[in-house]
Amino acid sequence: MKTIPVFLVFLFFISCSEFASDKDGNALKGKVRDLPKNMSYSYDCLKDDSSKVSDMWGKADNLINKVVTYDIEVTDEEQTKYGDTFLIESKKDKKFIIDDQDPVNEKLQTILKELLQERAKPTGIEYQIFLLKDTATINAYTVGGKIFITTAMLNKCKNDDQLYAIIGHEIGHNEKGHIKASLKQLKASREFFGEWGEALMSIKKLLTGSFNQKNEMEADYYGLDLSWKLGYDVCAIKSFWDDLAKGEKKEEWFDFFRTHPYSDTRSKCLTAHIEKNFEVECK
Numbered sequence: 264m265k266t267i268p269v270f271l272v273f274l275f276f277i278s279c280s281e282f283a284s285d286k287d288g289n290a291l292k293g294k295v296r297d298l299p300k301n302m303s304y305s306y307d308c309l310k311d312d313s314s315k316v317s318d319m320w321g322k323a324d325n326l327i328n329k330v331v332t333y334d335i336e337v338t339d340e341e342q343t344k345y346g347d348t349f350l351i352e353s354k355k356d357k358k359f360i361i362d363d364q365d366p367v368n369e370k371l372q373t374i375l376k377e378l379l380q381e382r383a384k385p386t387g388i389e390y391q392i393f394l395l396k397d398t399a400t401i402n403a404y405t406v407g408g409k410i411f412i413t414t415a416m417l418n419k420c421k422n423d424d425q426l427y428a429i430i431g432h433e434i435g436h437n438e439k440g441h442i443k444a445s446l447k448q449l450k451a452s453r454e455f456f457g458e459w460g461e462a463l464m465s466i467k468k469l470l471t472g473s474f475n476q477k478n479e480m481e482a483d484y485y486g487l488d489l490s491w492k493l494g495y496d497v498c499a500i501k502s503f504w505d506d507l508a509k510g511e512k513k514e515e516w517f518d519f520f521r522t523h524p525y526s527d528t529r530s531k532c533l534t535a536h537i538e539k540n541f542e543v544e545c546k
């Protein structure tokens with residue numbers, strides 16, 4: 264079987280509690296407020312979470328990518344097509360089970376539609392959201408406009424506020440060009456290194472810690488901003504990460520390889536973002 268290389272952008276260690284509180288029903292609520300003017304986005308909060316070496320590496324890696332992929336273009340249509348191919352290939356795996364019978368599917372479609380309507384400068388990427396029958400892996404991820412959420416993740420969700428922010432995060436990875444950047448690298452690696460390119464890319468992915476941590480925060484901010492526009496409680500996602508931080512062990516030596524910020528760092532970044540831009544103080 265020919266396998267396609269996968270650039271999954273995972274929300275590791277997701278933990279919402281119980282998926283409940285359908286406070287708005289299934290009707291489209293739509294935008295209830297604009298983003299404040301002069302929004303600012305800071306990534307200084309990540310500095311505690313990554314060593315100076317990985318920070319430098321992140322910047323160097325970013326620069327190298329820009330040079331290597333300078334004249335390589337990946338269109339929105341190609342990204343959507345990549346998502347389609349990923350879905351077809353994934354369905355060949357017996358463990359990949361899409362649960363389209365669960366009534367919650369309707370709600371997921373509504374959430375996706377509401378969030379997509381609030382994008383300021385929408386790309387042409389086509390989106391779909393799927394519930395994956397998996398009660399063991401608590402996760403959400405996205406590939407070329409396809410968003411996947413496991414039942415374990417839904418079962419852990421405390422409220423809609425958290426769910427909107429999480430799905431918004433996955434949209435953010437697509438809209439902010441994170442998937443596109445990976446696909447550009449893939450194109451470049453195939454071009455320059457042939458078959459070896461993909462193996463090299465996998466190794467390289469391990470070494471881009473701080474670069475990816477920034478992407479994760481960018482996607483967090485993106486999801487949070489969309490939730491704000493729809494009138495959801497932006498502090499809910501902060502408490503989501505607070506809950507998660509309780510059981511998280513920190514390994515200093517591991518920082519260099521981390522693709523995701525620690526949960527308490529995410530909470531800290533989001534708290535600062537919320538206070539500065541929305542003038543809301545989270546408890």
Ligand SMILES: [Zn+2]
Binds near residue numbers: 274
């Ligand atoms: Zn992510």
